[in-house]
Amino acid sequence: MMSVSLNINGRDRSVNVDGADTLLDVLREQVGLLGTKEGCVEGECGACTVLIDGAPVDSCIYAAAAAGGRQVTTIEGLARPGDYSPIQQAFIDGGGVQCGFCTPGFIVTLTALLRRNPDPSRDEINNALSGNICRCTGYSQIIEAALLVAAAATSTPTPAGAVAQ
Amino acid sequence: MDFRSLRSLDEVLAALAELGDAACVLAGGTDVMVQLGRGEIAPQTLVHIEHVGELSAISCNGHVRLGATATHSSIAESPAILNSYGSLAAAAASVGGWQTQSVGTIGGNIANASPAADLLPPLLVHGAVVSLSSASGSRTLSIDQLLTGRRSTACAADELIVAVDLEPVGARTADAFVKVGRRSAMEVSIVALAVRLTLDETMTTVTDARIALASCGPMAFRATEAEAALIGTTLDDDALRAAGAALGNRAQLIDDVRATAAYRRRLIPRVLGKAVAECRQTIVNRSESQT
Amino acid sequence: MTMVGDSIARSDAGAKVQGGAMYGVDHREVGMLHGAILRSPVAAGRIVSLDTSAAEALAGVYLVCSAADQPETMAGWVLKDQRLFATGNVRFEGEPIALVVAEDRATALAGVAAIALVIDELPGVDLETACSSEARVIHPDWQSYVPAGGEAADYPRRGNVAAEMRAEPAGVDEAFARAAQVIEDRFTTNRQYQAYLEPKAAVATYADGRYTIHTSVQHPYNVRERVAQLLGVRVSAVRVVGKTIGGGFGGKLDASVEPIAAFAAKLTGRPVKIRNTRTEDILTCPSRENAIVTMRTALDADGVMIARDVTVEMDNGAFSAEMPWLASLPLHILGAIYELAGPTRVISRLWYTNTAPTGAFRGVGGTYLYMALEQHTDHIANTLLVDRLQFRRAHLIHDGSASLSGQVLGDAGILAEGYDELERVAPWQQVLADLKPWQGVGIASGVWMTNPMPGQATVKMNEDGTVHVITGATENGSGALTMGVTQIVAHELGVNAANVYVTMPDTDVSGYDAGSQGSRTTHIVGRAALDAAIEVKRQLFDVAANLLEADPADLTIVDGRVSVVGSPAVSIDIADVANAALWTVGAVAATSSYTSPAIPFDAGCGSGVLFTTMSTPTYHVHMAVVEIDPVTGRVKIVRYVVIQEVGRAINPVGVRGQIQGAVTQGIGLALYESLRIGADCRYLERSLEAYRLPLALDIPEVEIVLMEHPDTNGPFGAKGVAEPAVVFAPAAIINAVSHALGRSITALPVTPEEVLSIIEEIEGEA
């Protein structure tokens, strides 16, 4: 066992792990963050997606020790309870959630996408989501939620000054 | 299991020299962690190389060099790769999903040497040369020398893949990558094929052809017989048929959970035809856009 | 004001988008131990020895138990043919043999690995072998098994035939004898895994002679009964508490790990958690059955269909779960779209095999039965050189048509209306004319039903004017409770939907419910809740009438205030009414139950007809346009149209989500998903890598047209919505692929392999 210092949702936290322990197990069993879900432990479903330094990663096949010193963002770190991020709000409003077990993974992946590309096309969204499986919704309402956020972001007038950059 | 997260190449090489077989290099971990979870491997120590800054760059000083920990995402998005090595960019963009691509590396894909490794066909057709380092020295091997069998390579236990160099792409040359899977993404290839084609100045006759296949044998391979069947031809139907047949003959096909050998046999000439057509089209398009 | 028909946000969405919803697998108890199950590695055999001493010796192991420790009781949903652990023999890969309980999961798994198990393996019996009748009898003791409903409820079964339904009207053989031609097809379908995203898990505790189980199941009362049967206790000794369900689709209707966890909790005196790995889940889940359907239709010289003869062989797996009931399904489906000018014989048999027990998956066998019927219908139309759409329309059932069980379908004319709607959104000749090379179009249509089983709901007015709905029904993700029932109650009581809370099920507290299956929850539980809400409203009006000095008949509730119709100024907050009631008539609350009325049928229609009629029928027309990649044989869905009768769409966004999601599962069955059974009777697909679920990239946006013919019994007219779109999708898609290729397609799913081999056949002919 070794001690690793993780930064999870902006807080430093040290955990005791074995080298083979997955980040998913450590988040769920040691840190007590249960919002990140486990669907396969093989990198196939994306239910366990977290952001590591802003990039989406399947935490079920990522060593917790490898995340030492890096910024880990889980579903719990995207907004305060009840204070929904735009993509969370769009899921709520547009039917993007059914059983919800895939939802944290989808929200995390789409958060990464929208940060990189505030105005993604349907194709770009589909591609970004190829590592996330939803068994309930048939995806349409999830994709529309992302498009809605994109549309809202692009229709907001650019603040003065931002143009110069 | 011990874990060493290292920051410099020298530290990594020292660790590998010290631990030998007891070590397992961990890059993005998308193969290693799955194999650990299934109990297929049980190393004593994981040597984590993801943060070795000097290993991750994609540079193009004269020719293109990819650091071993360049991720599939960075390869798929790199302008240098997209411009001249579209097949490699396409292969990288087809590895798993975004989550796999954001951490999975070219070094891991090569070293894992899966029969279905998608980056290998493009690397084979682009004459990739792999640089290996150990505490006692460095050497280079061409990618086909490096691959020795199903999940096996010439990379010794104390060696690390540090970089991959690609052969420059000349005039009237284009490449293509075709991957067949059941779904539109997230597929281990049923067949993956890369072609690199060069036409003569009249844009009709093939002066160079390179063809490589994955998922059609214990390891990815270049099919020189099929290449020979195209060189000197105008890509007429007979030539394509002969190349397809030669490619099929080189393949050692099996039934597995993804597909039958019979399906793969049917696919091979068809995907070859598609990839060759794509290459030719790209060459024609490029020359038209120049004139 | 949120009302029925509005697309309000579901009440559980906020927690779900923020990772706050707690699922079965998330539940934990103080002092909890972890169980891991040793499962049979082979499909069939005799247990020669089981040495658990090495596991027991491991540090951290609390308990190892197996058949030697289990109660002497038999259990089962329809037939009691099951035990807790494999006893003497193993009958499918994945069957529980022993349990190791340890202080953590890793130790429990290590314990399982340390058990020395010797099995004398036998050749497994699969469906083809079972049907050949030479097969070894899988349950030599089958005669001693008793139906869950008692001896009197027994039904036709013998040896490996786990159930048999025969409907043999007179005249079939005669008609075939005089037929001018006979169209014959044989269809096969593979298993489909529910593949809900949350693998099964349960936490059990034991105290004071009672078991409490926290789990995410679709049918808590059924799980309670199964646990009681397996442990040999009465049902009230078991309490099942529901957690948020990470998908079920029928796979979580029956017990799985719950009884074993409960057993271990008693033996250890500690809470015990068991959860499936994805592979365990695949191996043991009651998947949609594989089946073989043969269908023959006799045509006279004028092309009139004068008789039909259908045989369906269904795979039951090693034990009977819900399947004996479903063996009657072919009878209903096969008479429910087209009228023939003669009799139809249907024989369906359910076979024991050495494979995992099969069960219900959304739309059950309707998926492959409609695929077979509709592909056969195309075959007939093509043979007669009649346009496929025209042929269908000419033979559609109509108002008053009778099903093969003699049920009169009073509103079957909705089907023709569905075809009219299809013509409106996708004019047939236009669709045909617009097809590009390698494209094809397919149509499928028919009737589906709403499960009639009973449910209860209690509506309770809180002192702050909010409302609780207490029910044993479950929210499996469909929104039936968090949208449907919530909106129905809010609408009736004139309160904001945000002020209506539907509780999680708890068999100690909430009334009986038959589970989220068969599209029943909004219809059945919604009706029970509506009736209870009507009574609650009556109680409120009685109290308010005194407070407002008005006649109860003149009162209404708007925005949470009771007021006098016509004089809105005379009003009172319902919170004040609820408070006042505490001191007079007592707390405002009411309980109501509902089950669909029994439907007359012809008792002489056949033997072994365990389920007799289709309750609250709905009608559906689907159209698919596909495109084939001639290089790879892959099929892409280019366009998908659903015309669906829903009674009344309580929440249009929710209805759309059900249809889009169900079509996606149908696309999965048609093109991607199959649990294949290997020569050794073990599944070939054992992970989500091998078992391919459709991705966003694979799915088109479904065009949806809703038809609304309100049901007189359903709450605000609602009928079942969630299942039907999966039922017709494989049929429409297979017909489209068949059209594109000009060849019959006889297997589900249709694989690129098969398509490419057909393409090469065609190229060879050219």
Ligand SMILES: Cc1cc2nc3c(=O)[nH]c(=O)nc-3n(C[C@H](O)[C@H](O)[C@H](O)COP(=O)(O)OP(=O)(O)OC[C@H]3O[C@@H](n4cnc5c(N)ncnc54)[C@H](O)[C@@H]3O)c2cc1C
């Ligand atoms: C869900 C999923 C989908 C996938 N889909 C595909 C796919 O479509 N196509 C495909 O080709 N692959 C696929 N893979 C496999 C995998 O992602 C790739 O092979 C990836 O490139 C491996 O890189 P990595 O950095 O993650 O390797 P790791 O797992 O870290 O390492 C893989 C192997 O390489 C060794 N190694 C790593 N780096 C070096 C080095 N620099 N020098 C020497 N040895 C080294 C390791 O010791 C190990 O043996 C998939 C994996 C998952 C989980």
Ligand code: FES
């Ligand atoms: S649990 Fe990590 S990808 Fe499925």
Ligand code: FES
């Ligand atoms: S909402 Fe259930 S899996 Fe996506």
